[in-house]
Amino acid sequence: MIAEAGHYALVLALAVALLQAALPLWGARARDAALMGLGSPLAVAQFVLVAISFAALTHAYVTSDFSVLNVVENSHSAKPLIYKISGVWGNHEGSLLLWVLILVLFGALVALFGRNLPLRLKADVLAVQAMISVAFLLFVLVTSNPFRRVWPAPLEGQDLNPLLQDPGLAIHPPLLYIGYVGFSMAFSFAVAALLEGRVDAAWARWVRPWTLTAWLFLTLGIAMGSYWAYYELGWGGFWFWDPVENASLMPWLSGTALLHSAVVMEKREALKVWTILLALLTFALSLLGTFLVRSGVLTSVHAFAVDPARGVAILLILSVFVGGSLTLYAFRAPVLKQGGLFAPVSREGALVMNNIFLTAACAAVFIGTLYPLALEAFTGEKISVGPPFFNMTFGPIMLPVLMVMPFAPLLAWKRGDALRAAQGLTFAFGVAILGTALVAGFLRGGPTLAPLGVGVALFAMVGAFAEIQERTKLFRAPLAESLRRARGLPSSAWGAALAHAGVGVTLLGIVAATAWSSESIVALKPGETAKLAGMELTFDGVSQRKGPNYRSTIAALTVREDGKVIATLEPGRRLYLARNMDLSESSIATFGFSQLYASMAEERDDGQTGLRLHYKPLVVLIWLGSVIMSLGGLLSLADRRLRVGAPRKAARPAPALQPAE
Template sequence: MIIEIGHFALILAFVLSVLQSVVPVWGAVKGDRRLMAVAPPVAGMQFLLVGIAFAALMQAYMVSDFSVLNVVENSHSAKPILYKITGVWGNHEGSLLLWVLILVLFGALVAAFGRNIPMELKAATLGVQGWVTAAFLLFMLATSNPFLRLSPAPMEGNDLNPILQDVGLAIHPPLLYVGYVGFSIVFSFAIAALILGRVDAAWARWVRPWTLLAWMFLTLGIAMGSYWAYYELGWGGYWFWDPVENASFMPWLAGTALLHSAIVMEKRGALKVWTVLLAILTFSLSLLGTFLVRSGVLTSVHAFATDPARGTFILGILVLFIGGSLALYAWRAPMLKQGGLFAPISREGALVLNNLLLTVATASVLVGTLYPLVLEVLTGEKISVGPPFFNLTFGPLMIPLLMAIPFGPFLAWKRGDLAAVGQRLYVVAGLALVAILVSAWWHGTQQILAALGVGLAVWVICGAAAEILSRARFADVGLSTGLARLAGLPRSAWGTAFGHAGMGLTLLGIVAVSAFQEEKVLTIRPGDSVEIADYTLNFSGLAHRTGPNYVDDVGHFDILRDGRQVAVADPAKRLYTARQMPTTEAGIVTFGLSQIYVSIGEVHADGGADIRLYHKPLVTLIWIGCLVMSFGGVLSLFDRRLRVGAPKPARRKVAAAGQGGD
């Protein structure tokens, strides 16, 4: 009965989404407040109904209801309860339901917290959100129903893909979905503004918090996915330029450009056309990623292999929303008024340079991702575009962007003085030069490119700190007043500094692990030792272990430094019995910011094993930097200047005026 309730809730949510997609938009165009007032309660009801459906599917997984086809295909009664829950979104139908749940969540959030948004814009935005919701609910009900029954019900399920039975799956997909599905509301704001012909600085301020929220979660989702692949797949890498990885990375790049463009539009009223276009393109790239993951055109550990009917349906959604939005943009963009003028050397100019480089970088990733697919369709030839292509195209675009980052916050609006900014950054440049020289001396001149990368990372990190410290003016006002000035800075200023510093930390981690890591691949037997970096690993042997739905062979390594044991590593070769599928469980030990990484390959009859051993210096900075960037997003999100309307100060002014009249 609970399953039927969930199915009916989805059908009712679809009906309401159609209502939401028509009535409020018509009311906004005609200026009918009664029709516009329909949007908020309908958006809230949709969230409630889709939430009921999601809870119904989760309940089926938790009790192992094998009368539901989706549960049979992706669960097992012996699976731990955590992975029963995460199995809800570890498959096509369930993850799509989570996708739609987050979609309607953002609509409900705008309905609940968008009190300061003009009624026409709010109604039109929720109406456009209803279009997207209706399309995906129809897709789910027509081709991807998670509530299909089986009769008779089997006694046991097929289990979840073993590599997805990990705590990372409990975190990675929800974070990722909040990220790129969150850009749907930014898309809806853009289309609503084009329909109503209202694109101004106030619009940019309404859009920026939602863009920031989506960007922040997408950053965390990509970072979590990177770390999950790093420790779960046993290959020791953090990024492989997999097409499905790229599918989430491209909206992040475009969303980063959108954030900076919205700042220029809010502050100076400029880049209106560019900002609206980026809002459309960012969500369009999210839709493209959805198509790549769910159409069956890709083979990836991240992708859901599906039938062609699903791919055709999603392709239709893609054409409808991307094509339709770009057509509307082409029609309305010439009518938008241009904003304020600015010199090339200015903060606006720096942000435009940032956006151009990010956009070109996004295009390079898009070409590398789609080119093999297009070539196969046209010629039947299969090729692979891997890391060498992306490193040679994407990397050079990032170098000038990273070099320019410290300059931007120091430049004045409208017209800046590049020479004066250079003088304020000479200490930062000196620190970067010292970092280059020390790195080149420590690792040798053959690693000069890596040394330059270290210097670039230090330049970005110290540049972020310098901008904040320059606002304190310690030399002029003293320590206590300087600290008071720092405490009084807008949170968005701190957010910018943390965001830029986080980028520098991630860059430093990438450079260090790419250039300075050590790797050994060997066969080891009980009693053998192997040395790497400053550590010695003693192999004690393998032990057989039985888990709830798997068996594995666990290797035990004592890690010594200077003859003293400092840690142990226990990598494993695991076999999931239901699917008879092996996985590798890496043994990872962290020392400061660096890690020892051990993974087991083939296990031999004599008790030995093939192992892959790494020493990865500063590798944790890759993900720490992402956390710092996201923390910067949190700080910016709570900047009081993003609270449009500020009703309390206005009321105080009115009250004061009234008292003066008495």
């Protein structure tokens, strides 16, 4: 009965979404305040109904209700509770329901906290958001109903894909979906602005918190997915340029460009047409990622194995919203005024350069990901575009972004002084040159340009705080005055510095882990030793363990350095009984920011056990940098002047915001 209640709640949510998509929009055109005001209660009601439906599906999983087909196909009574809960979205139908839940949550948040929005704009935004809800609720109900019953009900389920039976499933998809779906708010604001034919600095101020929220969660989601793949797949890599990984990277790049473009629009009312286009394309790329994962066109460990008919339905949704919004953009963009002019050497100019290279990087990833699919669709020829292509295109395109990033905050708006900005980065230049020289002088091996990569990373990290140093007059005024100035800075200034520094930290981890990692593939008998990166790893033998729904074979390794035991590793292999599926489980020892990584192959007939060993220097910095970036975004979001609904004094214009780039 609870499953039926969840299904009926989805049907009612669809009805409410249809009303929300029509009535506020009609009211905005007729200037009827009563109809426009209906958008908020309808948005909240829609969220409550979808939340009831999601709770009903979660109940079916937790109680192992095997009369529900979705539970049968993706759960097992012996599965731990955490995986029963996370298994709700570990499949096509459940993940789509989570997608819709987050979508209507954002609409409800606008309804509840968007009191400062003009009534007409708010009505249009909620109507456009509801149109997206209508499309996905129809898709769920018609093609992907998670509440389908099976009769007679089996006594046991088929279990969840063993690759997904990991805490990462509880964290990665929700974070990623909040990022993906969060960009729907930027899309809805952009379409609403196009419907009104009015885009100004106030619009940029209203849209930035939603865009920043989506960017923050998408950053964390990508980082969590990267770390999950790193330790779960047993390959020892942090990024594989998998098409579905690329599908999340593209909206992140576009969303980063959108954030910076919105800063220019808010400060100088420039780049209006470009900012609106970025808002449309960023959500379009999020929808593209949804299509790639669920269409069946990709073979990936990340992709849901679904029939192509569902992919056609998602492609239709993608075509309607992207095509419709771009058509509206083509009609409305010519009437939008571009706003203030600025010199090439200015903060606006630096941010425009940032946008150019970020969108170029996004285009490179887009082409490398979709070109093989398009070629196969039209000619039947199959080609593979792998890491060499992406490394040779993406890296060089992003280098100018990293170099210009510390300059932008030191340049004045409208017209800047490049020499003065360079002088403000003297210390950062010095640290970068010194770091490059030390690495080149003391480290042997690795690519020739690796020390230069370390220098660029150090320049980005130290240079990120140059504006803070400039505004607090650090080393140029008494310390007490500098501390007073630091306390007076808006949180968005600190947020921008942290986010930019996080990029440098991640780059340093990528360079070190790529250039100076060590790998050894060995086959050992008990008592034998392998050497790696100055450490000795002694193989102590194999043992058997039993889990709730699997059996494990564990290889024990003792790690010594200079004769002293510094760690133990227990890589293994798990056999999941319900699916008869064998899965490698890596084991990791962390030393500061570096890691020793071991994964186990199958046992051999000669008594030897195959082991893959990696030493990854500073690899932890890759994910630590992403966390720092997200903390920077959170600090910027905490700035009261960036919140939708923050009161503004009517007697005078609102104070200019510091950019949260």
